Ligand SMILES: Cc1ncc(C[n+]2csc(CCOP(=O)(O)OP(=O)(O)O)c2C)c(N)n1
């Protein structure tokens with residue numbers, strides 16, 4: 001039977017008959033990993049058949065295949081196999097490729113910002129709710145301005161978190177600074193929440209001499225030792241097994257912390273994802289896997305990515321407790337990640353969270369997503385399903401927010417981001433020497449030779465090289 005979220009923290013008890021549940025790694029006699037989940041009130045297959053082609057969201061066709069198998073077990077016959085006794089059946093029955101029903105999605109707020117009847121969630125104080133909301137707006141504003149700056153040719157590359165602001169901020173708010181974060185690339189909100197200044201975001205994007213990475217990474221590859229946020233690496237999914245290693249070392253050191261790794265739906269097609277889940281389960285590593293299932297891996301929709309019922313079902317296959325959550329609902333995401341973190345640390349086990357969302361923006365500034373999906377669909381998720389609008393309705397209804405607060409916040413953030421851009425743009429680039437340092441304690445001869453030849457080339461052909469990069 002699936003496990004209840006621990007009651008030790010404050011939950012909102014509207015009605016007591018509904019429970020937040022993680023799918024247990026082991027199925028029960030109910031056949032689908034635990035019954036009694038909250039019945040989802042919305043669906044990610046799209047509300048309007050004319051606009052949405054449901055197959056995009058429907059990677060599996062649960063409900064259309066074999067019924068849950070009811071085996072007749074042969075009395076007094078078991079296979080005494082290492083790890084537990086296996087019952088024997090005389091019937092040749094194959095287990096179905098999918099469970100009877102699709103895994104439901106845990107949601108707290110409806111589209112109007114009202115808690116669903118019977119929902120149980122972690123309450124957030126007014127102060128925390130406003131901080132979460134302001135951070136989501138900061139992320140959105142920052143994305144808009146940096147995206148435009150790239151379009152003006154001031155930056156070489158950018159990618160936004162548009163539509164995924166709640167996953168970024170609400171999950172970050174549920175973590176502790178002692179936890180180690182191993183991100184993909186669409187999670188800049190997580191590092192911002194941990195205290196990375198807007199100025200540093202701009203420094204990284206411009207690769208100037210204040211950038212922690214000394215200009216050696218592509219834009220959007222943030223990282224900070226101080227904030228326990230490992231630098232983004234471009235090859236997809238490499239961070240997932242690394243997170244298991246980090247978690248295992250936290251376990252060995254008996255730390256009150258876990259590793260948290262983020263990745264997209266597309267990344268789950270990499271072998272690294274599967275190896276990581278298996279290692280984590282076998283090693284009982286305190287790691288929280290957060291999959292942002294945003295429907296797309298650049299132009300590849302999820303129904304071309306996998307045939308399983310999304311990602312949460314894969315957790316169970318590896319023996320990992322898992323949940324599917326509405327990633328556009330900040331309160332549901334916050335509650336699920338708080339519970340996941342707590343279980344990962346207290347019980348020393350991995351947890352998988354599949355956060356359902358939609359990538360509202362193009363994949364990056366190198367993409368035009370209108371070439372492969374209808375504009376109406378994007379617009380729908382941008383407006384009707386906006387995680388920011390939904391959370392605003394909640395805080396405004398609670399009397400914590402007003403239209404005046406909103407316009408002041410947006411004005412202030414816009415000013416801060418523009419100032420950060422203008423300042424970072426003017427800062428000189430790191431010296432060319434940095435290309436050769438920080439890998440070896442003492443630079444080997446071959447690198448010394450390469451450094452010399454690069455610098456000679458720049459001196460001989462100065463017009464061929466950027467004038468703002470000091471030698
Ligand atoms: C190993 C590897 N293969 C391919 C790529 C090119 N690539 C960059 S992002 C991306 C899509 C990833 O999609 P997903 O994991 O769903 O993340 P999202 O962009 O949707 O947030 C691909 C294929 C890469 N960076 N690394």
Ligand SMILES: [Mg+2]
Nearest residue numbers: 264265296297
């Ligand atoms: Mg994706």
